[in-house]
Amino acid sequence: MLTKNSRARRAAYPSELRDIMSIDEAERSRTWLSHWEQLNHGPTPLRNLPALASSLNIAQLRVKDESVRSPLGSFKALGAPIALVRLILRIYPERNLDPLALIDGKYADLLKDFTVISATDGNHGRALAAAARSFGCQCVIVLHANVSKEREDAIAAYGARIVRIAGNYDESVEEAARLAAANHWTVVSDTSYEGYQDIPRDVMQGYGAIAAEVLAQANVSPGQPSPYTHVFLQGGVGGLAAGIASYFWEYFGENRPKFIVVEPVQADCLYQSALQGRATTATGSVDSVMAGLACGETSPLAWRFLESSVDAFMTISDDDAVTAMHLLAGRQGDDIAVVAGESGAAGLAGLAVLRASEALSAETDLDASSRVLVINTEGATAPSVYQELVGESHESVLARQAAWLAR
Structure with a gap:
């Protein structure tokens, strides 16, 4: 399911939001984090997947690979x-x-x-x-x-x-x-509630490091256009999406890329929030193979950012996510193989669902000229689950990745 967000704005980043999360504070957090022993040195890779882009009939597909951010295996190491x-x-x-x-x-x-x-x-x-x-x-x-x-x-x-x-x-x-x-x-939670906002804000601010690295890797300077027309972001309670979207919005202002948030159909709290115009709860069972996105309640603080920056909210099935895991594993493709966990593949799954429908592609302005960024938020954080779903171990996929890099 897809709903366009009538509240999305194309304007300068609002000062009332900058007072909560800003590029300056994201950079301060990024500097501190660079000294933590649990983070690998340097930015995570920005993978180019031209063969997959061609199969989806878009101009470019890049995957920010957070699976190698840390021995912890996911983007949460930043929050x-x-x-x-x-x-x-x-x-x-x-x-x-x-x-x-x-x-x-x-x-x-x-x-x-x-x-x-x-x-x-x-x-x-x-x-x-x-x-x-x-x-x-x-x-x-x-x-x-x-x-x-x-x-x-x-x-x-x-x-x-x-x-x-x-x-x-x-x-x-x-x-x-x-x-x-x-x-x-x-x-120390990544979701907010009444009287509890400072810590979730700090968690979200840490995720701004992902956006900062993406722009540096694309050699973008202030005043230049966004290198991406569309950015797909995982849902959950909304923290990751808010942390990244706010950074891009402040950087590019009214010329920001389109943001599309993806979540499981049975954990559709952000989709429902978009329909109702307020932070609300999911309508489904919340039990999804996408464990990191199986959240029933939207973070009200995250929603303050998402309600005016996200252009569309969509839901996907567990099968869609597993299919995307297979695509990224690249067993038969010419692109580099990427280990993406169940939640990590959700952004690509959303893109694939939209591109399979002319009507949905038109609603989100996706076409053959689109340049798309997705975030692989996690690797095989549960290796046995990964092997069961993909049909091979994550070590096997990593070996294929290493062979591709060595050629």
Whole structure:
């Protein structure tokens, strides 16, 4: 399903939004993050997939490959640690803490009794657990029933205490808030709610690093047009989309690219928000193979950015996502192979669905001249799930990628 957003604006980036998230603050976060041991050095690759672009009848397709951002395996490595840095700086203003020393764990004695907690579908919790261990904090992660044991083990490997509940993601968010209040812990969540906005803002601000790298890799200078006509962004609660769209919008102003947000049909909270004109909830079961996007409630803070910057919201099926995983794995294609997890392939899946329909392509101005950017937000964060869905291991795909790069 697709809905065009009548509230989308083509104007300068509003000052009221710049006061919340800005390029300047994104760059500050990016500088701090560059010193974290869990991030690989340098920008993630911007893959060119000309054969796939040709098959979709578009001029260009680029994939920003966040699967190699970090040993953590996803873009979430940009959000949780920067939110934790900024949180600790706010808690101890009188100490004049050095952010880089904090990231290096030099205040571990100060923080040894400080505990953070969050609910997660996997990737955010893993990033928060890793950051807490680096900084010297304690960490508790609440997991809902549909988070795999494989993802649980990956989080626990960073020293986090795991709490399991029987419900869904939104119920795990509620349980994290209850435990925090009962134990005087601090919630570090990537979704906002009434009275809780600073930390989700900081998480979103960290994601601006992706947009900054994309523009640098495209050699774009201020005043130049966008190298992309369309940018496809994963949904979830809206944080990634808001972090990237706000950066592009501030940079290009009224000449920003078109933004299309993609989410599972059974976790359609952003699609429903677009229909109703306010942050609202999903109408489906929220149980999707795209675990990182299986969110039932839109983040109200993220919606403040998305309601006026996203041109269209769409939903896809689990089968669409799995098909896109296969396309990126490139078993039979001439393009470089890319390991994309279930949520990571969602942007490409959305593009493929639109290009399969003349009517939907026309509604979103997609044609043979379109230059498209998609974000591969995660690699094989659950290797056994990846192998089951793609029919080969992620190591096999990486071997094919290495062979392509070596030729």
